[in-house]
Amino acid sequence: MIQKFNYVAPKSLNSALKILSENKNAKVLAGGTDIIPGFHIESRRFIDTELLVDIKKIQNLHAIKERKDFVEIGACVTFAELAENELIRKYFPLLAKAAETVGSVQIRNRATIVGNFVNNAPCADSVPPLLVYDAKIQIQSLKKTREISLQKFLIKPYATALKKGEVVTKIILPKPDENFVGDFYKLGRRRAVAISRISLAVLMRKKDGLIDEIRIASGAVTPIGTRLYELEKFAKNQIANSDTFKELAIMLGEKVLEITGLRWSSEYKLPVLQQVFYQLLEKVNRNEK
Amino acid sequence: MKEKFNVVGKPVVRPDGKEKVTGEAKFADDYKFPNMLFGVMVRTKATHALIKKIDYSEIENHPSLITIVDANDIKGLKKTGLIRKDQPVFAFEKIVTPGDAVAMLVGDDEDELRLLAKKVKVELEELPVLTDPRKALDENAPLIHPEFGSNLIVHHPLRKGDIEKGFAESEFILEQTYTTPHIEHAYIEPECVTAIPLEGDKGIHIIGSIQNPFSARRIVAEVLGFPLNRVKIEQAELGGSFGGKDDIMCILSARAAIAALKTRRPVKIKYTREESILESYKRHPYIMHYKVGYNRDGKIKAMKIDIIADGGAYCSMTPFVTWRSVVQATGPYEIENVWTDVRGVYTNNPYTGAMRGFGSPQIIFAQESMMDDIAVSLGMTPDEIRKINGYKQGSVTASGQRLENHEVNLRKVLETACEATNFREKWLENEKHHNRRIPTIEFKERIQKRNLILEKDEFVHPDDVWKKGIGLAVSFRGSSLGAEGVDAAASYLSIQNDGSAYLLCGLAENGQGMKTTYAIIVSEVLGIPVENIYYLELTTAHIPDSGPTVASRSTLMGGGAVKNAAEVLRKRFEDFLRDYWQLSNEDIIVFENNRVYVKGKENLIISFPEFASIAYKNSICLASIGWYPGPKIHWNEENGHGSAYFTYVYGCQVAEVRVNIVTGEVYVDRVVAVHDPGKVINLLGALGQVYGGVTQGTGYALFEELDKHNGYPRELNFDQYIIPTSKDIGEIVPIFIEGKDEFGPWGAKSLGEPTLELTSAAINNAIRNAVGERYFNLPVNLEEVILKRKLRPEDLKRGSL
Amino acid sequence: MKSKSLKKVRVKFNLNCRQVEIETKPNKRLIDLLREDFGLTGTKEGCSIGECGACTVLVNGNAVNSCLVLAGEVDGARVITIEGIAKNGTLHPLQENFLKHGAVQCGFCTPGMILSAYALLLKKQSADEEEIKEAIAGNLCRCTGYKQIIEAIKYTIKEMSEKQA
Secondary structure (H helix, E strand, O other), rough: OOOOEEEEEEEEEEEHHHHHHHHOOOEEEEEOOOOOHHHHHHOOOOOOOEEEEOOOHHHOOEEEEEEEEEEEEEEEEEEEHHHHOOHHHHHHHHHHHHHHHHHOOOHHHHHHHHHHHHOOEEEEEEEEHHHHHOEEEEEEEEOEEEEHHHHHEEOOEEEEOOOOOOOOOEHHHEEEOOOOEEEEEEEEEOOOOOOOOEEEEEEEEOOOOEEEEEEEEEOOOOOOOOHHHHHHHOOOEEEOOHHHHHHHHHHHHHHHHHHHHOOOOHHHHHHHHHHHHHHHHHHHHHHOO | OOOOOOOOOOOOOEEEEEEEHHEEEEEEEOOOOOOOOOEEEEEEEOOOOEEEEOOOOOOOOOOOOEEEEHHOOOOOOOOOOOOOOEEEEEOOEEOOOOEEEEEEEEEEEEEHHHHHOOOOOOEEEEEOOOHHHOOOOOOOOOOOOOHHHOEEEEEEEEOOOOHHHHHHOOOEEEEEEEEEOEEEEOOOOOOEEEEOOOOOOOOOEEOOOOOOOOHHHHHHHHHHHOOOEEEEEEEOOOOOOOOOOOOOHHHHHHHHHHHHHHHOHHHHHEEOOOHHHOOOOOOOOOOEEEEEOOOOOEEEEEEEEHHHHHHHOOOOOHHHHHHHHHHHHHOOOOOOOEEEEEEEEEEOOOOOOOOOOHHHHHHHHHHHHEEEEHHHOHHHHHHHHHHEEEOOOOOOOOOOEEOOOEOOOHHHHHHHHHHHHHHHHHHHHHOOOOOOOHHHHHOHHHHHOOOOOOHHHHOHHHHOOOOOEEEEEEEEEOOOOOHHHHOEEEEEEEEEEHHHHHHHEEOOOOOOOOHHHHHHHHHHHHOOHHEEEOOOOEOOOOOOOOOOOOOOHHHHHHHHHHHHEEEEEEHHHHHHHHHHOOOOOOOEEEEEEEEEEEEEEEEEEHHHHHHHHHHOOOOOOOOOEEEEOOOOOOOEOOOOOEOOOOOOEEEEEEEEEEEEEEOOEEEEEEEEEEOOOOOOHHHHHHHHHEEEEEEEEHHHHHHOOOOEEEEEEEOOOOOOOOOOOOOOOEEEEEEEEEOOOOOOOHHHOOOOHHHOOOOHHHHHHHHHHHHOOOOOOOOOOOOOOOOOHOOOOOOOOOOOO | OHHHHHHHHEEEEEOOOOOEEEEEEOOEHHHHHHHHHHHOOOOOOOOOOHHHHHEEEEEEEEEEEHHHHHHHHHHHOOEEEEEHHEEEEEHHHHHHHHHHOOOOOOOOOOOHHHHHHHHHHHHHHOOHHHHHHHHHOOOOOOOOOHHHHHHHHHHEEEEEHHHHH
């Protein structure tokens, strides 16, 4: 069943922000693929929602724009649009790959990437790639516009730094150095339409056989998607070989265990996580430019 | 025996297909009636509790509420059931499982009713919960239905030969225990039914997603206290069933009927997926202990089998499901000494009943896995061991039945499958490469100590991750109901004056293509083109009780009845023509391609439409009722002896898989499915049964389980209960061997269930061939492959951690 | 929310090539709008959470789960349901081939399945088996094992490209 709420579709961002600031039980509606099922299962997160503010009629929220050093993704860009977009495929291949693996064709045609991380489920697939690409987001309210790193924006499962009356309007992705190679990995219980049990994003740049810079983010194994700065620091200037990769994998296992403690799924997830991370590093290393 | 066929065995487009591809086909929820109301269930959060009081006071005067129905509104039997009367239409004494409903709210706003349902206060006295079937027969186990004095639903014993002597004479003994989980039918259409009160004393009309209209009629009639002819059950287009829309639909039909008669308005019940999974019955979980004695030459001397089936909160079909298991538990093997006990028990878990396979997928998983282990222990190949022990023409089964009135094609299906897959060569090749086994199994002691960080030498290089394996499984299956009950089917064929025809069979279309099969049969006998046959809507008023659409009996029994109806007319028409055309007894009359003619006499030919018109004008009755009773079978309940089924089918499936030794992923690259279903009548339908059955069998093997927390199902929708998508299985290759049989239409027997029951064993054996590890617990999912057990969260909360 | 009243929404959209306009409850889902208000019962509800795809319709040429779309969201959009696939009683090649290849059993997933295939054909002139499987991965089928459905779609692609040539 679906609860009672009102629906508006303002044509300008200003109207939307005004409505959100005036109605404390209003929520932004973008793709609807989290909210509507949420209503159906009577999720506590939506039980007080009385007004849905559909932002899809707001013109400039749908664009993917290229700037000199950045690419901007509007709040209403869907996973389908992301996966097909030339700019994304060129500059942010991990994001394109992650976008392709979310849900099904039907879900990807509606679900927005911004909605995905604003919802911030532990298994949000957009988060690890966005983190390794050092994503920043722009948030607007009636009173001001601010920018914040995605990392800082995500607080804990289903909770972000979004305040009442605010809307995330775009993602700002700095174009990475072209010498980076990387990959995105996702493990689910079946081959399609699967909730992630483990997801990993890795970007690596080598110099003379040494790891010059590496960026690592994990999803679904920790309460929220996480950049693993300690591993990245350790890896700098290590030889890019199997031995190093195994050490990094062991460190990942230890770090995740430290964050989550022993959970009911740890006996499966921890050994598997270390193995697939190691293998991901080997694969990325083979793809080197 | 007819050898050349015009329509049988050819690809025929299903006559009921057009409405399905245009969206015009009407399923249960597509029906709307004027003045219609909705019914919404009231449930509690308890698993096992006495009901002390139901308090409706908070909602009684709500404007959206037209009425409330509960057990007090029942004029007939308050407790019903297909075999044992232990299932209340509305719970009134106690709650025995989380799916139980205590009442139904009736009104015209479904959403409003759902809100109101939460405000009904039910005062309960909690009782201890029983969820482990192994404890069900303990002295101090809580009794689920105290009136029966015990949690034992049924015990089927089978004794053959001398089991102790058999073991004493065996050189080797192998003992293993296998388990299978609760499985959800997962038909894409959730349950839906509408009851419409009829005018005057005509009773009630019920239309819904009902697999077995006659069973539903019987239950509804006894709940309402009506004679059978006052309950008209009509089957809407059914969105899949697989055995699952039987008991639950009987109960929902009864609930809707009670409300409809009380309000004198149509009442519709429409379940959400969550309600469907919460309340509807499941496949029985089995715990199977096998002890097998065998010799160096591969001959099995003795088999002792002990099975506990979790019957859940209600009896449902447990006695029959477990009966099939006791007949088939040894597998298709000649064994002198057999001692089998199958027991079904009550627990507070979701109740379990019929599901495609009906007690066979579980036992085949166990016994076919064991056969491979026996082969390996003797240095033999899996096909060798089956050839040494498998049934041949004239073999005697465990229940003492000689297999002789049909072609016993076990060996043929096995050999065909092995040849098509180059089985032996691949299997032997894979056996050599077990040097890289599952790492986590190798260091499992550390894992048990929760030391989960890997050592450097435990990492697996990406190139070494996937291991390939090939495995097979064989089965035999008794066709139709066997000793379960009255086995007969009816059909109605009415030719119209212009040669078009109406057809109806008492066995219901579940989507598998029965209407097509029946139309093909009529077409073959009378030459009427399939597109001139209009298949009528099935209601219990218009055709005699033909029993349930189960046991893969629709083609065999229903087809037999349809063929009978067509042949009755054919004889009548021939007799008429011999007279009308002044023919001799030697003249052969042919009905083919919408024409009737006499062989060798070119001038004696008319179109079938012309013939129908002439016959009608000559007062020939153009309609008939067909009837096909199964031959009598015999069964001794005390020792499990008798001719359990009147005929059998055989199958062999070979699965080729790849296993990821670090994640536990298993991908099925190919399944070659060789089946002897007797004569294949509906080719497209038969192929569909193989593709569909193997896919369901793959889900059973690798993904599906309904886990519970204190009896409460954890996976309430398809995001958690995982069934295969289009990407989850590779190639499926069906091969049919048409064994000869004296029963059924031209020897057509069964296919629907054999296709599903074999796959999980074939996959399990393929996994063993790939990684050298034997798995005992379905599903062989990620954790099972890596850890050899399942991991469970401590509560019902969702989440991927 | 008990006290607050619901404000109806007015939706103007193109439904199966016909311009329509309707006023309805703000929390009405597209699937209910189609099935109840427009009597188009070909679109089916199997799970209500966007997992099974039985409710698939096309919105602006994209396959979506209509159980996850609100009525208001299709204002100004083009919506195609299974009832809009055949033209003037003539079946679309996809529908013909589904029938010819035995791709229909119980038929409950069929409308959604055909629309997902139709959406694929709108975007691509050719597709290999993997792409076809991906296009229908969000449409669960419990009866057919998908094989004959994939064959039907493959055959349609071949037929349609030969017709173009």
